[in-house]
Amino acid sequence: MSEPQALLQMRGIHKVFPGVKALTNVDFRLFPGEVHALMGENGAGKSTLIKVxxxxxxxxxxxxxxxxxPISIHSPLESQSAGISTVYQEVNLCTNLTVAENIFIGREPRKFGRIRWKEMNQRAEALLKERLNLHIDVTQPLHFYSVAIQQLIAIARALNISAKVLILDEPTSSLDRNEVGQLFRIIRKLKSEGLAILFVTHFLDQVYEISDRITILRNGELIGEYMAKDLSRIDLVSKMIGKELNLLEELPKSAESKKFANQEVMVEASGLGRKGSIEPFNLKIHKGEVVGLAGLLGSGRTETARLFFGADKADQGGLTVHGAGQGVHSPREAIDRGxxxxxxxxxxxxxxDDLTIRENIILALQATRGWFNRIPxxxxxxxxxxxxxxxNxxxxxxxxxxxxxxxxNQQKVLLARWLLTNPKLLILDEPTRGIDVGAKAEIQKLVLNLSQQGMSFLFISSELEEVARVSDRIAVLRDRRKVKEIQEEEISQQEIMQAIAGG
Amino acid sequence: MLLNRKYVPVLVTFALFALMFIAGSFRYTGFFSLQVLMNLLVDNSFLIITAVGMTFVILSGGIDLSVGSVIALTTMVSASLVQNLGWPPVVVIPLVLVMGSVFGYIMGAIIHYFKIQPFIVTLAGMFLARGLCYVISINTITIDNAFYTKVAQTKIPLPGNSFISISVLIALIVVAAAIYIAHYTRFGRTVYALGGSEQSALLMGLPVAQTKIMVYTLSGFCSALAGVVFTFYMLSGYGLHAVGLELDTIAAVVIGGTLLTGGVGFIAGTFFGVLIQGVIQTIISFEGTLSSWWTKIVIGLLLFVFILLQRVLSARKATTIKA
Structure with a gap:
């Protein structure tokens, strides 16, 4: 074989959890100077393999x-000293410590056991400046900064360990376009320095943009290892899902002109706003309509959803729920109004966490019935x-x-929980984030089906393509302001993108 | 940002202390003197030492309810060994310090390895240590050992005709050492990280197990040291010494600006937290007509204020995250 020797080689890995075979006889290799994408649906065993x-x-x-x-790894510390560092999907840093500390803790520069703060701060600043092009005050506590910056700091921490292997577990799921570009520049640089990089993501575009090699897992088993350039997208998806299907294309677009303008209005926000989170806006949601909310990270998508649900108090304007009265001041009230x-x-x-699937599903319904009226x-x-x-x-x-x-599957359980209360309006905030293509399509399909049965949706997603596919109408947010409403017939990714970009 | 917002609670604590002392000085004649200030230290040195240990525990996200009982047990063991068995203090003091540390170590190990809430483990420790006192004796054991009485009566003169006791010296050394440990050692920083997020600390490869157990060991050691100081102060061992002290200690730590959820706080804050309690007591004794229960009432109110203050500060924190 002309292939170079693998840096990290795992053979015949088995891992069993109570009742679940998480990994069965999985082989995995990482080569120096390569970006290796680990692909698989949810429950395929990706997370388990990484945690191993x-x-x-x-x-x-x-x-x-x-x-x-041969090495044996029994703790995160042993893994790190073997040269493996990881950046997790959810930022795993201590937000109460300073930026510099988060980069250096456990490896602080010391003299006779005394931590040298000055040197640590200087080195942190230099590291962020030179390698990540990030100019921030490293003596501030981490919670001072946005999640995107926290993520970059997590990467800085990993870089600072003289790592041979860098694992990036869904690093892009909370980054915006620019930040992803910045991250990819860093990844390419590290790659050229001979690092072996394991990259996990659900964005297919990103997989093809950055990776050299792809390993696919399904149901805890190894499906195969391929060079990225030899594997077409369709092949990749079908190998991940395990069946030949074009779910994404075959979604029945409800375009057969449901004329919502004539439909009754389900929920109406007029001049609804909250200082510091979203400027006042008007939005009508008709019966059976899916209204998409598009915008960049931090544009006010979640804030809008929270106003609709009464999780945050609006300081201006009001919300009318058709046939159920004015105002939604608390989640409790929102639930009562459907x-x-x-x-x-x-x-x-x-x-x-510690409740069963059944108990999690029942929860909201039980709550609406009151705790003394137990569901048999x-x-x-x-x-x-x-x-x-x-x-499913x-x-x-x-x-x-x-x-x-x-x-x-957790997401589906949550959906079940709310569907059970038979809501008039279901607000879905990033319902498909961090879940695989198959489940994504299933959830999208479900939304469309339910909307045809008359349920209204407020659908938030950072994937334009998804918003465009699911929504009947799209409200575009920019900088905490609603800037445009795109009607059904005009919906396209370009249209949304333009609105988001402005001008 | 100018000064870090994280210093605000400590500054508030300090300002409050200064304010109370100044108010007392204006109201009562004889209040404004170096000796009154020093007496705050003399009368509270054991509380300072205990609170330092407690600060580490709370910073790590835990709680230690056993401190008062460990103090009582320390006084009891010291008194019975020195007084009844005639052991020399040079042997007894190190012995009780080791005893307190081991006691803390065991609680820490149970908390960590069996994943049991610190509240319940240290509650058990509290009953156990208190109970053990009565195994030794149900009565007070008075100490007339030369070394103990000498230490108790020694006055270290300070300028301005004032003095402090050896216990104060010990307490100040403990505070200084603790500040150093908290801010300039890996152990100290790991304690903060642990309080911030145990899960993250683990994934960052920090020695979580070791640190967590060490925190309770340190608290055990501090309680035992406070017990030794308390023995100097009371010159006796008794099973009813320091009853409810764990709550005074926690109050001092919280008034000092440390978050009960862990990860945020300073030793210096705790120091002034104890002094605030001292100053309230002093004011009430100068007032003369008030019952000492007023101390509790004022401390209760202060606790409310500080908890609210922390809530307000951390709420404002949340809104800056947008950045």
Whole structure:
């Protein structure tokens, strides 16, 4: 073989969790000076494989070798000292510490055990300036900065370890276009310096833009390793999903002119606004209509959703829910008036880790009925089974703890929870973020089906293509202001992009 | 940004202390003297030492309810060994310090390895240590050992006709050492990181287990040292010494600006947190007609104010994230 020796070589990796085979006989290699994309649907075992590499989990079977020497990794510390550093999807830094500390903690420059703050701050500043082109005050606590900057700091931390392997787990999911470009420049630079980079993302464009090699996992098994240039997109997607399907194209666009203008208005915001989060805007949502919210990160998408749900108090204007009265001042009131909200923070604002699928589904319905009017267990089982089947939730066992589910399946459980309350308006904030292509298409389909049955949606997504596909009308936000409404017949990615860019 | 906003709670604590002292000085004759100020230290040196240990625990995101009982146990063991068995203090003092540290170490290990809430583990520790006092004796053991009485009576003269005790010296050394540990050692910074996010600290490859256990060991050590100082102060061992002190300690730490959720706070804040409690007591004793329970009332109100202050500050923090 003319191929160079692999830097990191994993062979026959097995990992079993109670009731779930997370990895079965998986081989994986990383080469120096290459960007390697790890692809797979939710639950394919990507996260598990990464956590094995980083020492969060230890393997049940199999071998790991670094530069030909077998190593065993039992803790994040051991993984780091073996030369593997990781930047996680959710920024895993301590926001109470300063920027400089977050980069250096555990490896602070010291003299006789005394931390040299001055040197640390200078080095942090230099590191950010030279390698990330980031000019910020490194003595401020991290929570002072936006998530995007926090992410770059996480990368700076990883860079600062003399790493041989850099794992980037969904690094781009919270970055805007410019920041992604900046990140890719950094990745290319590191690659040319001989680093082996493992890149995980759900954005296919990005995979093809940056990676040299692709490994595909499905259901905890290795499907194959390919050179990126030899693998077409269609092949990649079908190998990930495991069946030949063109889900994305075949979505029935409800374009058969539902004339919403004549439909009754479900929810109407007039002059709704809140200082510092979104300027006053008007927005009507008709019965059975999907209204998309498009805009860059920080343009006020989530803030708008929170106003609709009463999670933040509006200081101007008001919201009318058709047939249910004026004003929505609290989530409780919103729910009473038939508005449901699926937060973008699935982990912290959505699922309850230690409850089962069934209990998570039942939650909102039970809440609307009051806690003393318990839903009988038999009814609960019926409901859970029905929704597990309808939404194709995996695993099928309603008594499975939700924390052991993949992101896409957790999202479906959340959807089930709100669907069960039979809302008039369902607000979905980034419902497909961090979930795989297959589940994404399923969720989009579900939205379309439900809207045809008369449910209204406020659909927020940072993927233009997705917003364009799902929405009947799109409100575009820029800099915390609603700048445009794009009607059904004009919807296209270019149109949205132009509106977002302005001018 | 000018000065970091993180210093605001500490500055507020300090300002409050200064304000109270000045107010007392205007109101009562004889209040404004160096000795009154020094007496705050003399009377509260054991509380300062305990609160320093507690600050580390709270910074790490935990709590230690056993401190008062460990102090009582230390006085009891010291008294019985020195007084009843005639052991020399040079042996007894190191021994009780080790005992307190080991006690803390065990609690820390249970908290970490069995993943049990610190509240419940240290609550058990509190009952255990308090109970052990009565195994030794149910009565007060008075100490008339020469070394103890000598230390208790030694006055270190200061200019302006004032003095401090050896205990104050110990407390000040502890505070200085703690500031150094908190800000200039890896252990100290790891404690802050742990309080910020344990999950992150783990993923950053920080020695979480070791640090967490060390924090409780340190608190155990501080409590035992406070117990030694308390023994000098009271010259006796008794199972009812320092009852409820853990709550005074927590109050001092919170008034000092440390967040109960961990990750934010300063040793210096805690120091002034203790002094504020001292100054309230002094004012009430100068007032003469008020019952000492007024101390509790004022401290209760102050706690409310500080918790609200922290809430306001951290709410403002959240709005700056947009940046």
């Amino acid at each position: 590499m980083t020492g969060v989990y230890s393997i049940d079977e199999g071998s790991v070798a670094m530069e030909g020497h 508005i449901a909200f699926c937060s973008e923070n699935r982990k912290t604002e959505g699922i309850i 267990r038999k009814k609960q089982d019926e409901i859970a089974d029905e929704y597990i089947k309808a939404l 939730i995996n695993p099928k066992n309603p008594e499975h703890l939700i924390k052991n589910l993949s992101g896409g």
